[in-house]
Amino acid sequence: MHAYRTHNCAALREDAVGETVRLSGWVHRKRDHGGVLFIDLRDHYGITQIVADTDSPALPVLEGLRVESVVTIDGTVKARTPETVNANLPTGAIEVYAREIAVQSRAEELPMPVAGEQEYPEDIRLKYRFLDLRRETMHRNVMLRSQVIASLRRRMTEQGFNEFQTPILSASSPEGARDYLVPSRLHPGTFYALPQAPQMFKQLLMVAGFDRYFQIAPCFRDEDLRADRAPEFYQLDFEMSFVTQDDVFATIEPVLAGVFAEFANGKTVTPAGEFPRIPYREAMLKYGSDKPDLRNPLLIADISHHFEQSGFGLFEKIVGSGGVVRAIPAPNTHEKSRKFFDDMNDWARKEGFAGLGYVTRKQGEFGGPIAKNHGPENMQKIYDELGLGENDGLFFAAGKEKDAAKLAGAARTRVGEELGLIEQNAFRFCWIVDFPMFEYDEDLKKVDFSHNPFSMPQGEMEALETKDPLEILAWQYDIVCNGYELSSGAIRNHRPEIMYKAFEIAGYSREEVDANFSGMIEAFKLGAPPHGGSAPGIDRIVMLLADEPNIREVIAFPMNQRAQDLMMSAPSAVSPRQLRELHIRLAEPPRASEAEKAATDTIGQ
Numbered sequence: 001m002h003a004y005r006t007h008n009c010a011a012l013r014e015d016a017v018g019e020t021v022r023l024s025g026w027v028h029r030k031r032d033h034g035g036v037l038f039i040d041l042r043d044h045y046g047i048t049q050i051v052a053d054t055d056s057p058a059l060p061v062l063e064g065l066r067v068e069s070v071v072t073i074d075g076t077v078k079a080r081t082p083e084t085v086n087a088n089l090p091t092g093a094i095e096v097y098a099r100e101i102a103v104q105s106r107a108e109e110l111p112m113p114v115a116g117e118q119e120y121p122e123d124i125r126l127k128y129r130f131l132d133l134r135r136e137t138m139h140r141n142v143m144l145r146s147q148v149i150a151s152l153r154r155r156m157t158e159q160g161f162n163e164f165q166t167p168i169l170s171a172s173s174p175e176g177a178r179d180y181l182v183p184s185r186l187h188p189g190t191f192y193a194l195p196q197a198p199q200m201f202k203q204l205l206m207v208a209g210f211d212r213y214f215q216i217a218p219c220f221r222d223e224d225l226r227a228d229r230a231p232e233f234y235q236l237d238f239e240m241s242f243v244t245q246d247d248v249f250a251t252i253e254p255v256l257a258g259v260f261a262e263f264a265n266g267k268t269v270t271p272a273g274e275f276p277r278i279p280y281r282e283a284m285l286k287y288g289s290d291k292p293d294l295r296n297p298l299l300i301a302d303i304s305h306h307f308e309q310s311g312f313g314l315f316e317k318i319v320g321s322g323g324v325v326r327a328i329p330a331p332n333t334h335e336k337s338r339k340f341f342d343d344m345n346d347w348a349r350k351e352g353f354a355g356l357g358y359v360t361r362k363q364g365e366f367g368g369p370i371a372k373n374h375g376p377e378n379m380q381k382i383y384d385e386l387g388l389g390e391n392d393g394l395f396f397a398a399g400k401e402k403d404a405a406k407l408a409g410a411a412r413t414r415v416g417e418e419l420g421l422i423e424q425n426a427f428r429f430c431w432i433v434d435f436p437m438f439e440y441d442e443d444l445k446k447v448d449f450s451h452n453p454f455s456m457p458q459g460e461m462e463a464l465e466t467k468d469p470l471e472i473l474a475w476q477y478d479i480v481c482n483g484y485e486l487s488s489g490a491i492r493n494h495r496p497e498i499m500y501k502a503f504e505i506a507g508y509s510r511e512e513v514d515a516n517f518s519g520m521i522e523a524f525k526l527g528a529p530p531h532g533g534s535a536p537g538i539d540r541i542v543m544l545l546a547d548e549p550n551i552r553e554v555i556a557f558p559m560n561q562r563a564q565d566l567m568m569s570a571p572s573a574v575s576p577r578q579l580r581e582l583h584i585r586l587a588e589p590p591r592a593s594e595a596e597k598a599a600t601d602t603i604g605q
Helices: 059-063 122-127 136-158 199-207 245-263 280-286 313-320 338-350 369-374 376-386 401-418 460-466 496-505 510-516 518-524 538-545 576-581 594-604
Strands: 020-032 036-042 047-053 070-079 094-105 181-183 191-193 212-220 232-241 277-279 324-330 357-362 365-367 393-399 429-433 438-441 446-449 476-481 484-491 531-534
Touching (some): 020 047, 020 059, 020 094, 047 070, 136 538, 232 538, 245 476, 245 484, 245 531, 245 538, 277 280, 313 324, 313 369, 324 401, 338 393, 338 401, 357 369, 376 393, 393 401, 510 518
Antiparallel strands (some): 020 070, 070 094, 232 531, 324 393, 357 365, 429 476, 476 484, 484 531
């Protein structure tokens, strides 16, 4: 007999009744029925019920063990009586009568429970993540992640992609988010950077002639965290040579649609070949976001022209000074009280906006100060244009275009949720396309790149030389699902002269381009194919499939929101000897003086 087990804890069925077996696992639950002890024994695969009575030599040992102790049980498989069969367990028709027990490891008192799905403070869960991962939901999520990655690998390989690994220690880039830096011992005063993405390396693989590359790539960004963002994350990074934007879409849509359909658990998925393509400017207008949730049927509309001359002076003033008015429908709100609309206005103010105007309508009668001042006939024109009915309300976001779009987008989501309009049990994909190549930076008072500086501008050199930079579009695209951006991608700029010109428009000299991107620009001068790709985020894909609101629920060992690993106590101080080897001297942040500290304490009181 094997040293630890003949079967796993999910394997035994009624056909094994009478067999002598050996099982190993964790004591999941204990139930004492007065002389008869029932144990749920758990391993990676499942649970088997163990029973011991006063005739069993294992009983006194099991009675003295805490849950989560690890044991090996020798016993006999018995059929449960009909009334005790557990239909919720694959092994629910049998139990194992314990005849012998070996204690592999005794558990001390637990800092948090494993059995059950109780809510528990995240700091405790992360500090004892190895315990948290024993819980059913977390175990299932991590296994789902493994299965999703395996499916992605298989689907990419079937499409002719080859998996390559790119460096983890690389050079810092002036573009993008903040780098994680690694000091070099052999080259004092210099630093490696952990990759924010394998962007340049995967493009260089195309220049090297490998045609179709992918990897499940680790990426690192030292930026503020949120529910769908982690400092260390993984993406399905891929690149293709001699392709157009359409080729990239046709390649990755079956991969994503197939993976989501495989693990959707009955939810509907946008089929491959049917991902809507929404231009960036249209997305910002209709959805108030470049990552729209298409499960929400509400569409935003620009109605600024209705307020160029209006009895509602505030909107007339906003439109007259170059601002806009955006409308968000609130269908079938005739039975909602005025409080619903006032609460939406209060919500907008709490979110940092000036407010959210509204009009109520019940059986054709308009209500609210905007309708009163703008007039019922003018309001009817707006409603006719928007296709709204006699019992539909309307919200308004007014101000500078960027601010109004942001408020309208957030209000669209809020109204959809409050009215129960969000489609359930569905994954709705779309592409956001035609991003602007450049934007005007109000702080720096200059034109700069808006999205990805290495994208090919639509129209190429002719567009750069003849068009207003703010009118130039790029071959850039995002994959969005249910309001989450899964990835950004682009057809790359592979021609040095076009790259120099694009960076010149953004205020960079030829010398700066050569200094900052020497590896790529030199490679492009030696024969580069047209190429493009993308990099869907693994963590967000699994988060959506697991229906989890937080990305940390699908990562085995995540950091907290302050980028700390509470289990391994990272980041941590290092020894003076290690610092000397790296030629580093720490400059501690200045400490507040006693007077400043006293003043702060007084203010705090």
